[in-house]
């Protein structure tokens with residue numbers, strides 16, 4: 001059903017694009033593009049901020065033994081505050097509970113129920129285990145890798161709206177770049193093995209990661225930000241600093257504002273169609289998922305290769 005709608009939307013866009021100018025325009029006129037900032041109605045635009053992982057399944061460990069979930073929650077709170085202060089008062093901060101696999105279904109279902117315009121999932125990066133080295137910190141043995149640093153942004157081509165997901169991700173990448181932050185290029189390297197990704201926007205640092213569950217199953221444009229590597233000893237300290245968190249938050253606010261303005265140029269029909277899409281991950285979706293892998297339960301399915309948590 002979702003894919004059927006997507007086909008209709010693409011066909012409609014194609015038709016609009018070939019109609020003679022003056023009848024219907026799919027693209028904004030120049031004067032509209034110049035007034036982008038004025039066209040974003042911030043109080044009407046809802047961003048769902050997804051805190052990556054849960055207290056029970058806290059994700060990666062930092063070089064100093066701190067859970068990724070703690071970093072994710074702290075940065076997401078800062079972003080939430082910055083968005084609200086900027087007038088995006090419908091922003092929702094989403095913290096999930098339970099074990100990783102089950103939490104994925106719950107967080108996607110919640111995100112889809114919120115009638116959001118955009119989902120941004122916040123994470124902090126680590127490295128494949130084979131790159132980890134040992135050191136002692138505060139009398140405890142910990143693991144680190146100073147080999148990689150920098151942020152990265154991921155989108156899924158299996159999202160209901162891959163084009164707008166990429167549009168927002170690129171806007172975010174540009175805002176981070178404008179603030180002097182560099183993305184990490186190492187996901188394109190062959191040594192990343194199953195974690196190797198295609199770089200979709202080499203200027204903004206946006207990678208394609210189709211199987212990421214939260215991006216794939218959320219029915220609004222979605223992106224995942226790995227804000228920095230907490231396995232890197234220097235970058236961990238930077239990521240813990242209020243200055244870096246504020247810098248990233250400001251980049252998110254400006255990217256959301258640009259994206260919101262771009263969305264305001266969408267033909268009304270396309271927005272209406274999206275609002276009619278199912279807003280929950282339905283039992284039907286679960287049935288289809290089970291059908292692909294025999295009688296596996298949804299939580300079992302998540303642990304298989306169809307989806308990736310992180």
Ligand SMILES: [Zn+2]
Nearest residue numbers: 052059123310
């Ligand atoms: Zn993570």
